[in-house]
Amino acid sequence: MPKLIAKTPLAGLWPITHGALSLSEVVLDSVLSLAPFRGQDKAVAKALKPLGLAFPAPNTFADKGHLRIVWTGRDQAFLINAVLETPAAALTDQSDGWACLRLEGAGADAALMRLYPLDLRESAFPPGRAARAPLNHMASILMRTETAFEIMVFRSMAQSAWHEIAGPMQRLAARTAIA
Structure with missing residues (x-):
């Protein structure tokens, strides 16, 4: 084979x-599209906190070690090199x-x-x-x-x-x- x-x-x-x-x-390593559901911004912030990251403001990104979160559009970000599970957002593997x-x-x-x-x-x-x-x-x-x-x-x-x-x-x- x-x-x-x-x-x-x-x-x-x-x-x-x-x-x-x-x-x-x-x-x-990985690219995860993260789009919070309406009214779930605080829940997403809580899910990102253990990673040392916060949802980015428009036209910005943030690093924490080898992890990165980058704004990619209105109410959307890419979480790079990290794993996240939360029912508060639509998560799509884009790796x-x-x-x-x-x-x-x-x-x-x-x-x-x-x-x-x-x-x-x-x-x-x-x-x-x-x-x-x-x-x-x-x-x-x-x-x-x-x-x-x-x-x-x-x-x-x-x-x-x-x-x-x-x-x-x-x-x-x-x-x-x-x-």
Whole structure:
């Protein structure tokens, strides 16, 4: 009987470096969509408390160790790398549907501003900020950590996102090399 081997969405592609920028894959253990039922916000807050997390405000995310909760839309968040059971919310396992990329290094904001219709300078998009925004033609969730940007895209679009981000990385590195 053949054995199946689980592979990440970007297996074999990462990391790549152009100039000061590095692009890699973030392997997520789990992604759980969390949507509190009407009037159940306090019950959801109580369920999240043992994890050291709270439901995020719009356009934000929070980390507690390797756990993360990120706002993904009105009354919806993704709980990453954690397990939660509560009758106060609709819970949907999204683990196999998403891929996550990390872009880090000086100029990461400049590279991504060529692809996103957002001001990603640190003064406008500080660490802890998240946005549900189009990465060119792909739906994505963009997060700024203390040291990098993390971009979640549908697993089926992971390689397209990889190539989209690699382009500005190369152009910025070439511009820096000339200067």
